Amino acid sequence: MDGDSDPYGLILTLILIVVLIAINAFFASAEMAVVSVNQNRLKRVLDSGDKRAEILKKLTSEPTRFLSTIQVAITLAGFLSSATAGSKISIYVVRLFALIGVKMSETVAMVLVTLILSYLNLIFGELYPKKLALKNPEKVALRSARAIRFVMVLFYPFVRLLTRSTDLLFKLAGQDRQTEEEKVTEDEIRSLIVTGHVEGLIKEEEKEMLESIFKFDDLSADEIMTPRTDVFAVNIDKPLTEQMDTIISEGFSRLPVFKNDIDNIVGVLHVKDILKYANKYGFENIPVEKLIRKPYFVPKHIKIDVLFKKMQATNNQMAILIDEYGGFVGIVTIEDLVEEIVGNIYDEYDEEDKSIQKLDDRTYLVDGGIQIQELNKRLKINIDETDENFDTLGGLITYILGYIPDKDFKEEIKYDNLILKVNKVCSNKIEEVLLTIKDEPEKPEEE
Numbered sequence: 001m002d003g004d005s006d007p008y009g010l011i012l013t014l015i016l017i018v019v020l021i022a023i024n025a026f027f028a029s030a031e032m033a034v035v036s037v038n039q040n041r042l043k044r045v046l047d048s049g050d051k052r053a054e055i056l057k058k059l060t061s062e063p064t065r066f067l068s069t070i071q072v073a074i075t076l077a078g079f080l081s082s083a084t085a086g087s088k089i090s091i092y093v094v095r096l097f098a099l100i101g102v103k104m105s106e107t108v109a110m111v112l113v114t115l116i117l118s119y120l121n122l123i124f125g126e127l128y129p130k131k132l133a134l135k136n137p138e139k140v141a142l143r144s145a146r147a148i149r150f151v152m153v154l155f156y157p158f159v160r161l162l163t164r165s166t167d168l169l170f171k172l173a174g175q176d177r178q179t180e181e182e183k184v185t186e187d188e189i190r191s192l193i194v195t196g197h198v199e200g201l202i203k204e205e206e207k208e209m210l211e212s213i214f215k216f217d218d219l220s221a222d223e224i225m226t227p228r229t230d231v232f233a234v235n236i237d238k239p240l241t242e243q244m245d246t247i248i249s250e251g252f253s254r255l256p257v258f259k260n261d262i263d264n265i266v267g268v269l270h271v272k273d274i275l276k277y278a279n280k281y282g283f284e285n286i287p288v289e290k291l292i293r294k295p296y297f298v299p300k301h302i303k304i305d306v307l308f309k310k311m312q313a314t315n316n317q318m319a320i321l322i323d324e325y326g327g328f329v330g331i332v333t334i335e336d337l338v339e340e341i342v343g344n345i346y347d348e349y350d351e352e353d354k355s356i357q358k359l360d361d362r363t364y365l366v367d368g369g370i371q372i373q374e375l376n377k378r379l380k381i382n383i384d385e386t387d388e389n390f391d392t393l394g395g396l397i398t399y400i401l402g403y404i405p406d407k408d409f410k411e412e413i414k415y416d417n418l419i420l421k422v423n424k425v426c427s428n429k430i431e432e433v434l435l436t437i438k439d440e441p442e443k444p445e446e447e
Contacts, residue, residue, distance in 0.1 A: 013088040020081035024125035029133035031070045033140035055145040068159045069152045212341045222300040225330035240286045267292030295320045308337045368394030368430035394430030
């Protein structure tokens, strides 16, 4: 009997492929489990005297060697399964198609078998075991620890050879030699986040939050501030009783206080301090100048990660932003900073957000004062956030036109795949914009 048509040989080949996929699954799940293990829980297991925890602790202390070993094992398992399937099974596929009257070359059969095997290996050898590992990473990591340690010892010479070969290439290319612990770049982490989201390991909300963390040190305070024109401030020269109705209706717990002119911010008034004083002496003749606290001034271009640390260190909940001339430009609160990571935080006193009103699937009525970053995040569009010429949607329109439109301005403005139409202008400020999103950005016609 021809060896290529031996049914026992086919069965052994299929068994070998299943074993190799299982090996791939083991290492994939072990990798995901070890990198996801909770260090606090691991410490508790370590304190209980579990020997596996000691091994696992050592694995996590050598991440480069561990990940290199895993990568070698997975690559070998995948290579062997593909080579075995291609050489052993393709002949049976040719004969199977011949039975139904379809002529197929062995090369095409080999490609078909490789594609099917790649699909099975991706599902059963990568995605499924990784998802299982994430459900209980500590348990999977502890179970895998001894086997991983054995493989690390077994593959050590090969991993060492690969490391030396890579170092040699770097020397020949005139590059610096890699350090033992390679630095992971921000782009690599972002790529892992996107990959994890595509594979279903990271939820959409988690992906957005992680991306917001990376953007946190790129933003300046004036990009997220409440601008001066929208800030409600207390006039120290005016009796507080005349302003109480507005203070109550605005619903803020802290208010900037100005003297003579809103550019001259002299302090911050806490509503809690007003209530404490009123409880003792009544609301009549509340001495605002005695209740105000020292304002916390910062330059408008300060990075928000730096501002966050400074506000934490000084116990300030509100920062007063000033420009290079000392003029008041806006305020930023701790809540504003936190919202840049977790999204908008509303309480029972917050009014419904109407800054973006959906009219249909592609058309929105948008507040002209909305920050570009917020607009991009909520509508999934890509207006340039780094351009220093504008921070808001209204600013973008003014920058494109080169002048401030009046109430009679009716022209449509095109920006990439967006159509912008000014809907309302008040006091030289664009209040509302009709925004339409087209399918694809319009490309200039080739001559």
